Amino acid sequence: xxxxxxxxxxxxxxxxxxxxxxxxxxxxxxxxxxxxxxxxxxxxxxxxxxxxxxxxxxxxxxxxxxxxxxxxxxxxxxxxxxxxxxxxxxxxxxxxxxxxxxxxxxxxxxxxxxxxxxxxxxxxxxxxxxxxxxxxxxxxxxxxxxxxxxxxxxxxxxxxxxxxxxxxxxxxxxxxxxxxxxxxxxxxxxxxxxxxxxxxxxxxxxxxxxxxxxxxxxxxxxxxxxxxxxxxxxxxxxxxxxxxxxxxxxxxxxxxxxxxxxxxxxxxxxxxxxxxxxxxxxxxxxxxxxxxxxxxxxxxxx
Amino acid sequence: xxxxxxxxxxxxxxxxxxxxxxxxxxxxxxxxxxxxxxxxxxxxxxxxxxxxxxxxxxxxxxxxxxxxxxxxxxxxxxxxxxxxxxxxxxxxxxxxxxxxxxxxxxxxxxxxxxxxxxxxxxxxxxxxxxxxxxxxxxxxxxxxxxxxxxxxxxxxxxxxxxxxxxxxxxxxxxxxxxxxxxxxxxxxxxxxxxxxxxxxxxxxxxxxxxxxxxxxxxxxxxxxxxxxxxxxxxxxxxxxxxxxxxxxxxxxxxxxxxxxxxxxxxxxxxxxxxxxxxxxxxxxxxxxxxxxxxxxxxxxxxxxxxxxxxxxxxxxxxxxxxxxxxxxxxxxxxxxxxxxxxxxxxxxxxxxxxxxxxxxxxxxxxxxxxxxxxxxxxxxxxxxxxxxxxxxxxxxxxxxxxxxxxxxxxx
Numbered sequence: 001x002x003x004x005x006x007x008x009x010x011x012x013x014x015x016x017x018x019x020x021x022x023x024x025x026x027x028x029x030x031x032x033x034x035x036x037x038x039x040x041x042x043x044x045x046x047x048x049x050x051x052x053x054x055x056x057x058x059x060x061x062x063x064x065x066x067x068x069x070x071x072x073x074x075x076x077x078x079x080x081x082x083x084x085x086x087x088x089x090x091x092x093x094x095x096x097x098x099x100x101x102x103x104x105x106x107x108x109x110x111x112x113x114x115x116x117x118x119x120x121x122x123x124x125x126x127x128x129x130x131x132x133x134x135x136x137x138x139x140x141x142x143x144x145x146x147x148x149x150x151x152x153x154x155x156x157x158x159x160x161x162x163x164x165x166x167x168x169x170x171x172x173x174x175x176x177x178x179x180x181x182x183x184x185x186x187x188x189x190x191x192x193x194x195x196x197x198x199x200x201x202x203x204x205x206x207x208x209x210x211x212x213x214x215x216x217x218x219x220x221x222x223x224x225x226x227x228x229x230x231x232x233x234x235x236x237x238x239x240x241x242x243x244x245x246x247x248x249x250x251x252x253x254x255x256x257x258x259x260x261x262x263x264x265x266x267x268x269x270x271x272x273x274x275x276x277x278x279x280x281x282x283x284x285x286x287x288x289x290x291x292x293x294x295x296x297x298x299x300x301x302x
Numbered sequence: 303x304x305x306x307x308x309x310x311x312x313x314x315x316x317x318x319x320x321x322x323x324x325x326x327x328x329x330x331x332x333x334x335x336x337x338x339x340x341x342x343x344x345x346x347x348x349x350x351x352x353x354x355x356x357x358x359x360x361x362x363x364x365x366x367x368x369x370x371x372x373x374x375x376x377x378x379x380x381x382x383x384x385x386x387x388x389x390x391x392x393x394x395x396x397x398x399x400x401x402x403x404x405x406x407x408x409x410x411x412x413x414x415x416x417x418x419x420x421x422x423x424x425x426x427x428x429x430x431x432x433x434x435x436x437x438x439x440x441x442x443x444x445x446x447x448x449x450x451x452x453x454x455x456x457x458x459x460x461x462x463x464x465x466x467x468x469x470x471x472x473x474x475x476x477x478x479x480x481x482x483x484x485x486x487x488x489x490x491x492x493x494x495x496x497x498x499x500x501x502x503x504x505x506x507x508x509x510x511x512x513x514x515x516x517x518x519x520x521x522x523x524x525x526x527x528x529x530x531x532x533x534x535x536x537x538x539x540x541x542x543x544x545x546x547x548x549x550x551x552x553x554x555x556x557x558x559x560x561x562x563x564x565x566x567x568x569x570x571x572x573x574x575x576x577x578x579x580x581x582x583x584x585x586x587x588x589x590x591x592x593x594x595x596x597x598x599x600x601x602x603x604x605x606x607x608x609x610x611x612x613x614x615x616x617x618x619x620x621x622x623x624x625x626x627x628x629x630x631x632x633x634x635x636x637x638x639x640x641x642x643x644x645x646x647x648x649x650x651x652x653x654x655x656x657x658x659x660x661x662x663x664x665x666x667x668x669x670x671x672x673x674x675x676x677x678x679x680x681x682x683x684x685x686x687x688x689x690x691x692x693x694x695x696x697x698x699x700x701x702x703x704x705x706x707x708x709x710x711x712x713x
Contacts, residue, residue, distance in 0.1 A: 157363070
């Protein structure tokens with residue numbers, strides 16, 4: 001709770017901060033979603049709405065999603081034609097009520113994908129969405145390796161114009177006044193709350209405070225890898241419902257910064273050192289030659 | 303060859319002299335009926351269709367890559383190992399042109415050629431891995447992702463390829479008898495070498511720094527803030543070891559090219575290279591240990607991955623370090639050569655550990671990556687074409703010997 005208010009005040013103080021990859025706390029007015037996993041009923045309508053809204057392939061009728069409980073047999077991940085998936089986990093508190101967890105791109109404050117991309121195809125937009133520009137993408141797939149949540153997927157079966165695929169946070173919709181992400185709009189159980197991220201953090205902590213025993217005291221995404229726009233509440237420790245709890249709070253881009261800062265020093269110091277060595281070598285050779293010359297002359301002089 | 307000499311008045315045309323090794327086209331074709339070429343033909347007969355298949359049908363059908371495992375052996379082996387083992391050009395260039403170690407000068411051209419081709423074919427292999435390979439110039443001309451380590455790698459590898467080309471160019475101009483161009487490029491060698499040292503230091507370490515963004519996916523025994531330094535040091539090992547291996551092979555295969563062939567000279571130099579490899583291996587080993595201490599990852603040593611780590615660090619770093627030291631002290635040239643191979647294998651093992659074996663170690667086995675046969679075949683094919691190119695150049699250009707019509711390069 002204290003940490004949450006800390007970030008809120010920090011945001012308030014830094015209203016003018018230019019938020020690029022290099023600065024925390026990022027865009028002050030960015031939006032987010034709070035997912036309450038204790039509420040989700042696993043109807044998978046969000047999956048349907050996501051495909052509908054993003055015009056993704058392999059769409060099925062809504063009924064097929066609601067009745068398609070067989071997919072819960074195994075844990076799924078996002079893929080080229082699926083930006084979001086709902087997984088089912090056993091509830092250690094009450095085995096008759098499994099826990100359903102919706103997953104999609106977390107829309108990090110400082111996205112690992114954006115710092116990995118060598119053509120700047122990823123942008124953290126001021127509204128909070130991490131967007132992907134397929135017109136720049138070369139297809140190196142470093143973003144997929146660099147994502148701590150394993151969210152981006154790839155169109156491996158497209159031979160000529162494959163793209164990286166991931167949740168867009170319905171960027172176009174939420175950029176408009178009153179727009180909602182498709183998944184949030186269709187949810188019948190109010191699992192997801194869409195709003196300003198700072199408000200959501202307050203809301204999350206208020207929920208934890210007001211419902212003793214209902215949640216673990218952890219808002220996943222509040223601080224993970226520097227904070228994410230999507231955040232989660234849970235009744236059980238997060239590692240039991242498919243989240244990695246070993247990610248730490250350091251934003252992914254921070255890890256490569258010390259190395260990148262070495263580039264210009266190398267180009268300044270190494271040529272200087274190399275030229276120094278080279279001059280020493282030249283002079284040494286010259287002195288040696290002179291010495292040989294003198295020795296020869298002495299010999300001839302005799 | 304004897305047949306040609308006996309037909310006394312045969313005077314080769316330019317094409318015959320430069321391209322067909324002074325033979326008529328027929329004789330040249332005949333001279334290529336060898337066992338080696340038969341094997342090569344077999345590899346290409348399988349490999350070229352595989353390359354076409356990859357290009358026409360995409361990565362999905364041809365590879366075992368997945369959403370969890372976006373990188374396979376085309377990155378882990380072709381790119382990472384290829385570039386590390388091609389560091390010889392930079393190592394020998396530094397020794398000869400900057401530190402003035404003249405006794406190694408005759409290794410410079412073969413090392414630069416090996417380096418140049420190593421980089422070139424690493425990039426060619428990488429092209430097949432890129433989803434949209436036709437956009438390969440994008441990081442240079444369309445959009446600059448300056449926050450990315452890969453951006454640095456792309457630029458530096460491209461620039462370094464140019465540097466090595468400049469360093470190797472005098473051999474081309476000698477082959478084509480273009481004295482003026484040759485003189486310009488000989489003068490540019492020093493600049494290219496210095497620029498190349500900066501670029502090599504940065505991109506060799508940057509190839510490791512790619513993994514800095516993945517602390518949650520790379521096993522803690524391999525993940526460290528020291529990755530850039532480890533990759534740089536082991537690339538020097540790779541470069542030195544490959545120079546030993548390559549010079550041994552070329553001086554055997556192309557011995558007839560070298561006038562006054564003096565195996566003793568190569569042996570002396572090999573001992574020197576072996577010593578340098580040993581010293582670098584020791585330094586690298588200690589940096590690995592400091593990495594363990596710094597990350598406090600000792601506890602992982604007593605796990606499955608820990609034993610595998612020890613195989614790499616003891617078996618392929620410390621052991622060759624001691625063996626090379628012993629061999630150098632007792633002037634056992636053959637032993638130096640044998641253990642140089644072990645050291646080079648150690649570099650390969652290290653790169654594969656970083657990129658494939660210890661990567662995604664948290665995933666269950668069924669989600670882990672194993673290369674498909676087509677990935678392996680494509681890799682072998684690219685290497686084969688690289689070897690063919692190397693042989694083609696060695697047979698035509700003055701790489702191992704000084705061209706009789708030209709003054710030796712002075713620096």
